[in-house]
Amino acid sequence: MLRLHYNLEKLSTGLVLGIIIAASIGGFVEIAPLFTIGETVERPADLRPQTPLELAGREIYMREGCYACHSQMVRSLADEIDRYGPYSRAGESAFDHPMLWGSKRTGPDLARVGGKYTDAWHVAHLTNPRAVVPASIMPAYPWLSEPLDTSGLGPELATMRRLGVPYTDAMIADAERDAEAQSQPDSDGAAGVKERYSEKIVVRDFDGSVARVTEMDALVAYIQSLGQLTAIAHDQPPADGE
Amino acid sequence: MSGGHRQIVDPVTGYETTGHEWNGIRELNTPFPRFVIVVLLITVVISAVMWILLPAWPTGHGYTPGLLGLTQEGEAVQGFKAIADGRASWRSRFAGDDFASLASDEAVMGMAMPAAARLFADNCAACHRVGGTGGPGFPSLADQDWLWGGDPATVAETVSVGINSTDPDTRSSQMPAFGRDGILTREQISAVADYVLALSSGKADPASAGGKIFAENCAACHGEGGRGGLGTGAPSLADDQWIYGGTRADILTTLQNGRQGVMPSWKGRLAPADIHLLALYVSRLAKAAP
Numbered sequence: 001m002l003r004l005h006y007n008l009e010k011l012s013t014g015l016v017l018g019i020i021i022a023a024s025i026g027g028f029v030e031i032a033p034l035f036t037i038g039e040t041v042e043r044p045a046d047l048r049p050q051t052p053l054e055l056a057g058r059e060i061y062m063r064e065g066c067y068a069c070h071s072q073m074v075r076s077l078a079d080e081i082d083r084y085g086p087y088s089r090a091g092e093s094a095f096d097h098p099m100l101w102g103s104k105r106t107g108p109d110l111a112r113v114g115g116k117y118t119d120a121w122h123v124a125h126l127t128n129p130r131a132v133v134p135a136s137i138m139p140a141y142p143w144l145s146e147p148l149d150t151s152g153l154g155p156e157l158a159t160m161r162r163l164g165v166p167y168t169d170a171m172i173a174d175a176e177r178d179a180e181a182q183s184q185p186d187s188d189g190a191a192g193v194k195e196r197y198s199e200k201i202v203v204r205d206f207d208g209s210v211a212r213v214t215e216m217d218a219l220v221a222y223i224q225s226l227g228q229l230t231a232i233a234h235d236q237p238p239a240d241g242e
Numbered sequence: 243m244s245g246g247h248r249q250i251v252d253p254v255t256g257y258e259t260t261g262h263e264w265n266g267i268r269e270l271n272t273p274f275p276r277f278v279i280v281v282l283l284i285t286v287v288i289s290a291v292m293w294i295l296l297p298a299w300p301t302g303h304g305y306t307p308g309l310l311g312l313t314q315e316g317e318a319v320q321g322f323k324a325i326a327d328g329r330a331s332w333r334s335r336f337a338g339d340d341f342a343s344l345a346s347d348e349a350v351m352g353m354a355m356p357a358a359a360r361l362f363a364d365n366c367a368a369c370h371r372v373g374g375t376g377g378p379g380f381p382s383l384a385d386q387d388w389l390w391g392g393d394p395a396t397v398a399e400t401v402s403v404g405i406n407s408t409d410p411d412t413r414s415s416q417m418p419a420f421g422r423d424g425i426l427t428r429e430q431i432s433a434v435a436d437y438v439l440a441l442s443s444g445k446a447d448p449a450s451a452g453g454k455i456f457a458e459n460c461a462a463c464h465g466e467g468g469r470g471g472l473g474t475g476a477p478s479l480a481d482d483q484w485i486y487g488g489t490r491a492d493i494l495t496t497l498q499n500g501r502q503g504v505m506p507s508w509k510g511r512l513a514p515a516d517i518h519l520l521a522l523y524v525s526r527l528a529k530a531a532p
Contacts, residue, residue, distance in 0.1 A: 002274070033300055076314045078321025083364065085511070087318060115408070116511065118504040120379055121369050132377060133368060202408070234510065 041090040044230040048198045049095050049165045050222070052153045052179040053213075057222025059156075060215050061100065064141060071102035072111045072226065085112045085227075085234065092233055095165045107138060114228040119206045122220045144216040145207070150176040171196050183217040184210055200228070329357065336515040336522075341394035345522055358523035361516055365508070366524075374527040379486060379503060384527045387483050389415070389475045392528055398521035402514075404507035405475060412507060415475030420459065421498030430455050435493045441468040441480045442488060 008014050033040070050058065061067070074080050076087040088111050093099045117125075121132060126144055129136035153175040161167045171178070174192065181189030185203050193203055202224055207216040227233040250259045252270055259268040293299065296308040326333075332353040335344060344350065363372060369380040376382035381389060390400050390413060403411045420426040426434070437452025446468075447453055456468070463476035470478030477485060485503070486496050508517060 002279070036300075036303060039303060076318040078318055078325055081318060081322040082325050087315070115506060116365070117368055118506060120504060124379065125368075132371075132380075134371075 041094060043094040044089075044091045044232045047091065047094060047230040048201070049160070049167055049171075050225060050229070051182055051193060051197050051201055052150070052157060052171075052175040053182040053218050054222045054225045055156060055160070056148055056150065056153060056179055056215075057218035057220070057225075058100075060144070060219045061222055066110075067100045067102045069104065069106035069138070070108065070110045071105050072099075072109065073101040074109055074111050080109075084109050086232075089232055092227075092230060095160075095229075097160060097163045097165070110223065110226050112227040112233065114224045114226040119204060119220050119224070120208065122223055123207050123216055126216065126219065144219060145214050148179070148213045148215050148218050150179045150213070153179055168196070179218070180213045182221060183207070183213050186210070201225075202228075333357075333515050333519075336518045339395060339398065339518055341398075341518070341522060341525075344518075345394065345525070351522070354519055355523060355526070358519045361512075361520055362523055365512065366520065369505075374524060376485075381477075381485050381503075382483070383524050384530070385483065386528060387478065387481065388528075389470070389477055390473070392525060394518070394521040394525045397524050398517050400505065401512075401517050401520055402507065402509045405505040406502050407504060407507040409507035409509070413475060413505075415503070417463075417476075417496065417501040419498065419500035422500070426455065426459065426497070431494065431497045434460065435490055435497060438468065438479050438493050439488075439490060442482060444480070446480075 008018055072093075073088045074084040074086065081087055088101075092111075093101070125132050125136075125138075126141045128140045128142070129138040130140075154172055157165075157167045157172045157175045161172065174189075174196070177189050178193045178196065181187050182193045182201070182203050183206055184190060185205060190203050194201060202221065205217075206220040206224070207214050250261065250268065251257070252259055252268065255270060255272075257273065258271045260271045262269045293306075294308065295310050296312060297305055298308060299306045332350050335347075335350050336354065362374070366374070366383075370376050370383050371380070374383035376384075381387075386392070388396075390396055390405075400413060403409045403413060405413045405415060418425060421428070421431050433450075433452035434455045435452075437446055437450060437456050440446040440452075441456075448457065448467075456464075457466070460468070463471060463474045464479055465471045465476070468479035470476050470480075477483070482488065484492070486492055486501055512520070
């Protein structure tokens with residue numbers, strides 16, 4: 001076999017053909033499974049798309065580079081289940097474009113953080129992490145108290161729809177209004193947000209100031225939605241025994 | 243190039259040369275070390291065996307599961323079960339809520355409290371701080387002052403349903419926004435803030451203007467004399483403990499905008515045994531406090 005290779009090395013055409021064949025096998029093995037990805041990734045029936053406010057928060061999450069230190073994926077490892085809860089399923093991220101699983105944890109994983117802490121805590125923590133967690137090394141984000149720019153949300157929802165997220169025409173048309181209404185529970189539009197998205201979405205004044213819709217509102221709304229978009233995210237693994 | 247077709251063997255090493263020659267220097271064609279080739283062949287054999295034992299080949303809509311039937315998910319759940327089984331000997335004791343007998347069982351508490359400390363650090367310390375000392379807006383657990391009661395059963399209930407949370411059975415405690423919602427005028431708020439400061443230092447005069455406003459608007463929750471009322475979540479104002487700060491400016495802010503502090507409901511996130519464990523941990527924090 002080695003002699004065969006020795007001879008092949010001296011035949012440039014033969015060697016090129018051999019390289020092409022070897023690389024093709026590698027490429028096929030990598031690429032072929034992607035054609036069945038639709039069957040591999042089961043989209044949960046109850047998965048809801050993110051509301052415009054949560055989507056705006058997601059943009060801020062990306063803008064501030066949160067993903068560089070926080071992952072959004074509980075790996076299927078025993079210790080991770082013990083600490084964070086049920087491991088992440090691919091279907092949970094079916095509407096994420098792009099997904100924000102992350103690959104590095106300087107801070108904790110956030111895939112199950114929605115509902116774990118209060119809005120007030122998140123606001124205090126994002127404004128100055130040391131105010132609530134003295135040992136934290138997370139940077140402070142005081143500028144999140146700026147007003148939220150909602151003007152691009154309609155087109156953004158339309159783009160998401162082209163990527164396969166089931167936003168309706170009404171959701172796209174009302175995106176800007178819904179973004180404001182979700183952080184103003186007493187406003188006229190608040191009922192409409194729940195009607196369009198889900199009874200389970202959180203309509204609350206996230207940042208403690210009803211009058212203004214801030215980037216803080218959006219980011220906290222997004223954080224509170226993590227792990228809350230589908231029930232499979234918090235179904236307990238069978239071994240919990242409770 | 244010279245001697246292109248003739249294999250010349252180097253007399254010193256015994257290896258063939260490539261046939262290239264530069265000024266009399268020939269390039270050795272040293273064969274690949276046999277050891278490396280053997281190792282390479284062994285890895286090929288191992289991979290062939292693993293193809294049979296482990297999930298390996300895609301078959302269009304599925305894959306070959308392998309003789310061992312292992313999956314990553316199964317391994318993880320199995321491993322988690324092993325972790326849970328390791329704790330079962332003492333943790334199962336906490337599934338019940340006989341707090342008195344648990345608290346007095348030093349053997350089981352000795353095993354459980356380190357785990358409780360980790361649970362507290364992971365879930366509670368973000369707001370209540372390590373050691374439960376609290377901070378602005380988040381009450382201290384390491385003292386004798388309680389909003390809803392400090393015995394383990396009550397603490398367990400509070401942890402379970404939360405305060406002003408999304409749980410249907412949540413404990414509910416709302417301090418109205420007396421200023422923002424126009425319930426009291428600026429002068430009345432100023433007067434009642436002075437009265438609250440006086441309550442705290444024990445020099446309050448119920449007959450004063452602030453005292454009368456307090457009796458009409460605040461005493462329903464905070465009690466006559468501002469000692470707080472268990473069951474309403476209204477804190478005592480007649481001591482030097484403050485959740486949202488005890489300066490005049492802090493009190494004015496509280497009166498102006500109200501306070502609706504939230505504690506999440508934990509029953510969907512923590513198992514009952516974990517909640518009972520935390521309740522006992524918290525009641526110990528309070529006992530250890532001066």
